[in-house]
Amino acid sequence: MRRELxxxxxxxxxxxxxxxxxxxxxxxxxxxxxxxxxxxxxPAAGCGHDTVxxxxxGVQVGQAVAAVLAVLVAGGEYGTGMIxxxxxxxxxxxxxxxxxxxxxxxxxxxAAVLAVLGSLLAGRLVLPGRGFTAAHGHPPLSLAxxxxxxxxxxxxxxxxxxxxxxxxxxxxxxxxxxxxxxVLGLLYASAVLPLMVGDPDWQLVLWRLSPSNAGLSVQATxxxxxxxxxxxxxxGVLVAWTAAALAGGGLLLRVRDA
Amino acid sequence: MRAGGPSAPxxFGRMTxxxxxxxxxxxxWVAGMAAAALVTVLLGLMSAAGSHTSCGGPDxxxxxxxVGPGGEAVDDHFFFAHRPMTxxxxxxxxxxxxxxxVRVPDRVPGARRLDARLVPWAKAGLVVKDxxxxxxxxxxxxxxxxxxxxxxxxxTQDTAGLPGGVSAGSPxxxxxxxxxxxxxxxxxxxxxxxxxxxxxxLPGLPDTxxxxxxxxxxxxxxxxxxDFGGSIEQVRFSETTAVFDRVELSGRVAAGAWRRDDIxxxxxxxxxxxxxxxxxxESGGTYTVTGVGDIGPVVDGPRPENTLTGVVIALIxxxxxxxxxxxxxxxxGLVRVTLLASPRRGHALAAKAVVIAAVTFAAGLAATxxxxxxxxxxxxxxxxVLLPVSGEAQVRLIxxxxxxxxxxxxxxxxxxxxxxxxxxxITAGIAVVVVPHLLATASFLPDEAARWLxxxxxxxxxxxxxxxxxxxxxxxxxxxxxxxxxxxxWAGLAVLCGYAGLVLVLAVIRLNRRDA
Numbered sequence: 001m002r003r004e005l006x007x008x009x010x011x012x013x014x015x016x017x018x019x020x021x022x023x024x025x026x027x028x029x030x031x032x033x034x035x036x037x038x039x040x041x042x043p044a045a046g047c048g049h050d051t052v053x054x055x056x057x058g059v060q061v062g063q064a065v066a067a068v069l070a071v072l073v074a075g076g077e078y079g080t081g082m083i084x085x086x087x088x089x090x091x092x093x094x095x096x097x098x099x100x101x102x103x104x105x106x107x108x109x110x111a112a113v114l115a116v117l118g119s120l121l122a123g124r125l126v127l128p129g130r131g132f133t134a135a136h137g138h139p140p141l142s143l144a145x146x147x148x149x150x151x152x153x154x155x156x157x158x159x160x161x162x163x164x165x166x167x168x169x170x171x172x173x174x175x176x177x178x179x180x181x182x183v184l185g186l187l188y189a190s191a192v193l194p195l196m197v198g199d200p201d202w203q204l205v206l207w208r209l210s211p212s213n214a215g216l217s218v219q220a221t222x223x224x225x226x227x228x229x230x231x232x233x234x235x236g237v238l239v240a241w242t243a244a245a246l247a248g249g250g251l252l253l254r255v256r257d258a
Numbered sequence: 259m260r261a262g263g264p265s266a267p268x269x270f271g272r273m274t275x276x277x278x279x280x281x282x283x284x285x286x287w288v289a290g291m292a293a294a295a296l297v298t299v300l301l302g303l304m305s306a307a308g309s310h311t312s313c314g315g316p317d318x319x320x321x322x323x324x325v326g327p328g329g330e331a332v333d334d335h336f337f338f339a340h341r342p343m344t345x346x347x348x349x350x351x352x353x354x355x356x357x358x359x360v361r362v363p364d365r366v367p368g369a370r371r372l373d374a375r376l377v378p379w380a381k382a383g384l385v386v387k388d389x390x391x392x393x394x395x396x397x398x399x400x401x402x403x404x405x406x407x408x409x410x411x412x413x414t415q416d417t418a419g420l421p422g423g424v425s426a427g428s429p430x431x432x433x434x435x436x437x438x439x440x441x442x443x444x445x446x447x448x449x450x451x452x453x454x455x456x457x458x459x460l461p462g463l464p465d466t467x468x469x470x471x472x473x474x475x476x477x478x479x480x481x482x483x484x485d486f487g488g489s490i491e492q493v494r495f496s497e498t499t500a501v502f503d504r505v506e507l508s509g510r511v512a513a514g515a516w517r518r519d520d521i522x523x524x525x526x527x528x529x530x531x532x533x534x535x536x537x538x539x540e541s542g543g544t545y546t547v548t549g550v551g552d553i554g555p556v557v558d559g560p561r562p563e564n565t566l567t568g569v570v571i572a573l574i575x576x577x578x579x580x581x582x583x584x585x586x587x588x589x590x591g592l593v594r595v596t597l598l599a600s601p602r603r604g605h606a607l608a609a610k611a612v613v614i615a616a617v618t619f620a621a622g623l624a625a626t627x628x629x630x631x632x633x634x635x636x637x638x639x640x641x642x643v644l645l646p647v648s649g650e651a652q653v654r655l656i657x658x659x660x661x662x663x664x665x666x667x668x669x670x671x672x673x674x675x676x677x678x679x680x681x682x683x684i685t686a687g688i689a690v691v692v693v694p695h696l697l698a699t700a701s702f703l704p705d706e707a708a709r710w711l712x713x714x715x716x717x718x719x720x721x722x723x724x725x726x727x728x729x730x731x732x733x734x735x736x737x738x739x740x741x742x743x744x745x746x747x748w749a750g751l752a753v754l755c756g757y758a759g760l761v762l763v764l765a766v767i768r769l770n771r772r773d774a
Contacts, residue, residue: 017682035707036703039704039707039710040704040706040707048482049704054704057703060693060697061693064685067685068681071681079589176680177578177581177582180578180680181574181575181684184574184684184692185571185575188688188692188693189570189574191696191700192567192571192696192699195567195700196301196308197304197305197308197309199308202308
C-alpha cells in the first residue's frame with residue numbers, strides 16, 4: 001500500500017493543474033461566500049437569514065472545483081493511457097483506488113479547511129456592515145459557537161466527500177468530460193429536482209435523496225426542526241452516495257480492461 | 259477545389275461544412291444533443307403531469323380570471339357608483355378623506371382583528387368604463403394609499419401624478435374628461451388650478467359609457483421565507499373608504515339616481531351573500547364609497563414557462579457536448595489538421611461556433627415547442643388555469659429559450675477553446691450558467707443576492723423565459739424563485755450573448771498566439 005500511496009502522491013504532486021485547482025477551491029469558495037454576504041441586507045426590523053449558511057454558500061461553487069480535481073486524478077489517466085502503466089506497475093487495483101482516494105482526501109481536506117475558514121472570516125467581516133449585528137440577533141460568526149463549528153467541520157467533510165464521490169464516478173465513466181458532466185449533473189440537477197415535482201411527498205423523498213441538498217443541511221444553524229433531515233443525517237446521505245460511487249467505480253475497475 | 263484563389267481552402271462555407279461533418283459523425287455528440295432535447299421534454303412533462311391544481315368549491319375547478327382589452331388576465335374587482343353618459347362630458351369630484359382597514363392575524367382564533375391603515379395601492383377616484391362587465395375597457399384618475407395621484411387605464415397602463423395622500427386639511431380634486439375616445443385625467447388642490455395627470459385613448463369605448471366614483475383595495479401581501487428555500491405568500495383582506503363631495507357631472511347624463519355595482523365581488527359558500535362587500539352612501543351631496551379588490555393585471559398564477567423547468571438540466575448536457583466538440587480535437591491532435599486546412603484560425607473557431615449554435619438551436623427549438631405545447635395541455639388537464647400569454651410572448655418563450663441554449667453552447671465552446679481542457683471548461687461553463695440560476699431560483703439565497711446573480715452572470719439569459727411582465731402598480735412577490743427576473747427578457751439574453759461573444763474573442767486571440 002505504501003508503494004501505491006507514494007506513486008499516487010508523486011503523480012498528483014507533479015500534475016500541473018492540481019496546485020491551481022486547490023488554490024481555486026479555497027479562493028473561489030471564500031470569494032463566492034463573501035459576494036453572497038455582501039449582497040444581502042438585514043433591515044432594522046430583523047430578518048430570518050441563517051448567517052452561517054450565507055457565509056458558507058461558496059461551498060456550492062467550491063464543490064465543482066473539488067469535483068474537477070478528483071475527475072482529473074482518475075479520468076486524466078484514461079485520457080493519456082497512463083492508466084495502463086499504472087495498473088501494470090501496481091496490479092492490485094483495489095489498492096490503486098484506495099491510494100488515489102487517500103491522496104485526494106489528503107490534499108482536499110487542507111484546501112477545504114482554508115476555504116471554510118476564509119468564508120467564515122469573510123462573513124465575520126462583511127455581515128455586520130450589512131445590518132447583521134448582535135442587536136438584531138446576529139452575533140459575529142465564531143467557531144466557539146457549537147452549531148457554527150458543526151457547520152464548518154461539516155462543510156469541510158462535504159467537500160472531501162464530493163471529491164471522493166467524483167473519483168468513484170470518474171473510474172466508472174473513464175472519460176473526464178463525461179465524468180465531470182455526470183458529477184455536476186448529479187450535484188446540481190438533483191438539487192432542483194424536488195422543485196420540479198408537484199407532489200409534496202415526492203418532493204420530500206427527492207430532497208432527502210439529493211446529495212447536495214441533504215449534504216448541505218449540515219450547514220444549517222437555525223430552524224433545524226424545519227429541515228427534512230437533521231444536519232448529520234443529511235451528511236450521511238452524501239456518505240452513502242460516496243460509498244456507492246466508490247464501490248461501483250472500484251468494481252468496474254476490477255472487472256473491466258483498462 | 260473551388261475557384262476563388264488561395265483563400266478557397268479556408269472558405270467559410272467549406273469550413274462550416276467540415277465542422278458539421280465532424281459533429282454529425284461522432285455518435286456521442288449527436289446522442290448528447292438528442293439527450294438534451296429529451297431531458298427538456300421529459301422533465302417538463304413530468305413536472306406538468308405531477309402538478310395538480312384544485313381550488314376547492316363545489317366542483318373543484320379554478321375560476322377563470324377575466325381578460326382585459328390587451329388579452330391579459332386581469333383583476334377587476336371594485337365598488338362602482340355610476341351613471342350612463344352619452345358622448346363627451348366630464349366628471350369632477352373632491353376627495354376629502356381616504357381611510358382603510360387591514361386584517362391582521364387573530365389573537366383569539368375566530369375573533370377578526372382589523373388594523374386601521376391604508377395599503378399602498380388602495381385606490382379611490384373617478385372612472386369611465388364600458389359598462390360593468392369585468393375586463394371591459396376603462397380609464398380612471400385616482401388617489402392611492404401611498405403612491406399619490408395616478409391615472410390608469412386598460413389594466414396595464416399607469417401614469418404617476420403628484421405625490422401625497424388625502425386628509426381633511428388637504429383634500430384632492432379630481433376630474434375625468436371625455437372627448438370622443440380620448441380621456442384626460444386632471445387633479446387640483448383647490449378646484450381652480452388644474453394639472454393634467456395623464457391621457458388615455460380607449461378605442462373600444464362605446465358612445466354611452468358608465469362614469470362614476472369607485473374604490474378598491476388590494477389584499478395586503480406578507481412574504482415569509484420557507485424552510486426549503488423559496489417563500490410563503492399570505493394575502494390578507496383589506497378595504498378602503500373614500501369620501502367625495504362637490505360631485506359635478508357635465509354632458510348628456512341620464513336622469514335618475516346613481517347605480518351601484520360591486521363589480522367582481524365573490525360570494526360566500528351559499529352562492530348569494532357577497533363576501534367582503536363594498537358599499538355606497540349618499541347624504542346631502544357627500545358620497546362615501548367603500549371598496550375591496552383591485553383593478554389591474556394578474557401576475558400570480560401558472561404560466562407556460564412553468565413547463566420549461568428541465569432546460570437548466572439540459573444545459574449541463576449541452577455544455578458538455580459543446581466543450582468536447584472543441585477539446586476532443588486537442589486530445590486527439592485533430593486540431594493540427596484543422597488548423598493546417600484553414601490557417602485563418604479565427605475562421606475555424608467561428609465555423610465551429612456556427613455549427614454548435616445551429617445544432618443546439620434546432621434541438622432546443624424542437625424541445626421547447628413540444629414541451630410548451632404538450633406541457634400546457636397537461637397543466638390544463640390537471641385543473642390549472644394558465645395566465646393567457648400573447649402570441650408574441652409565446653414565440654419569444656419558445657424561440658428565445660432555444661436561442662438561450664444556443665448562446666450557452668457558444669459560450670461553452672469558447673471556454674473549451676480558451677481553456678483547452680475538457681473538465682476545466684465544462685466546470686467553468688456549468689459554474690457560470692447553471693449554478694447561478696440554481697442558486698438564484700432554488701436555494702436559501704436571499705432575494706437581493708439572487709437578483710444580482712441574474713444580472714451579472716451569463717445566467718441572466720434565463721430572463722428570456724419570463725412571459726408575464728412585472729408591473730410597478732401591482733403589489734406582488736416579484737422574486738426570481740417566482741419566475742420574475744431582474745432584467746427584461748431580451749436584455750437578459752443580450753447579457754448571455756455578450757459573455758459568449760467575449761469568450762469567443764478571447765479564445766480566438768489565444769488560438770492565434772499559441773501553438774496548437
